[in-house]
């Protein structure tokens with residue numbers, strides 16, 4: 454199972470306290486993960502790294518609305534499979550819930 | 558290099574054999590600083606999965622005693638965190654490798670929800686900046702993300718299917734939140750751009766683009782004309798969140814208001830008609846026939 458954390462660096466749409474709290478607890482957890490500055494930016498660049506994230510088994514993604522994340526991957530030419538990808542929404546959900554979902 | 562070209566430097570925060578484990582605070586600060594400055598960071602842990610290596614350049618950062626093994630064929634650079642600040646190291650390696658440097662753009666561009674899109678092409682017709690195109694399968698596509706005007710969600714207002722997202726927009730459903738029934742109702746009242754532009758959509762669009770550019774550059778010097786137009790458009794701006802620069806090239810507020818009023822009347826008529834059908838059905842059921 455892979456974990457991807459999106460820092461949403463280039464806009465202030467994800468509450469700062471939520472994303473910092475999630476990152477802090479992920480960082481302290483001893484869990485391996487990939488963290489990207491901004492998934493939107495990667496999608497705009499059709500970054501091949503998205504392909505690696507989208508393929509190869511289960512992935513949990515801490516970012517924003519699942520519909521946005523799904524179509525951002527699709528726009529990059531690397532659609533995510535219907536099964537095995539879980540998107541956690543840091544715009545709406547609490548850091549507690551996100552971290553619990555990420556680490557279990 | 559445009560804003561959407563080039564490879565990113567991947568930073569690997571290494572704490573495995575041949576290095577000293579980082580304090581929790583230092584690890585978090587390093588991660589946070591690198592991400593806030595546009596770098597991508599991987600934290601590998603033995604026996605756990607991360608995204609595999611690709612051909613992007615890699616910087617391995619850590620309290621390194623010796624260099625950990627690198628993937629053959631990959632450009633890998635090593636810097637020890639004891640040498641100084643991680644951001645400085647990442648910037649320096651980014652320069653050396655020619656990796657993409659991008660610290661000041663907001664990735665703002667439309668993303669199409671193809672579960673909803675009907676390929677009607679209204680967005681392509683509407684956008685003056687060549688953001689949209691058509692792929693080999695004649696399917697609408699976003700082809701020039703760079704051209705999109707930051708913070709302008711205008712085309713999403715035009716889409717009759719609520720199929721255009723701007724993930725960095727404030728409000729739903731444009732930000733990717735689920736589309737509710739009332740959103741669809743609202744979209745049904747939107748400006749029908751094809752009617753607005755007349756019959757020959759593409760011809761009209763070409764002329765309009767040319768005129769709009771000319772008009773915008775002339776009006777720039779004539780502050781009075783600009784002010785007048787701004788006044789005229791301020792209501793629309795407030796309602797739709799569209800920047801001035803884009804508004805200057807759109808139909809006037811009057812045009813749009815007139816079209817909206819007509820669309821609303823049409824919708825009300827349609828709703829009244831369907832209400833009548835429902836009433837009839839209800840009556841039928843009441844009588845048990």
Ligand code: SF4
Nearest residue numbers: 459461492493517724
């Ligand atoms: S995917 Fe969502 S959380 Fe990530 S950068 Fe885009 S808007 Fe921000």
Ligand code: SF4
Nearest residue numbers: 674675677678680716
């Ligand atoms: S306006 Fe909406 S439905 Fe029509 S082609 Fe564009 S995205 Fe698809």
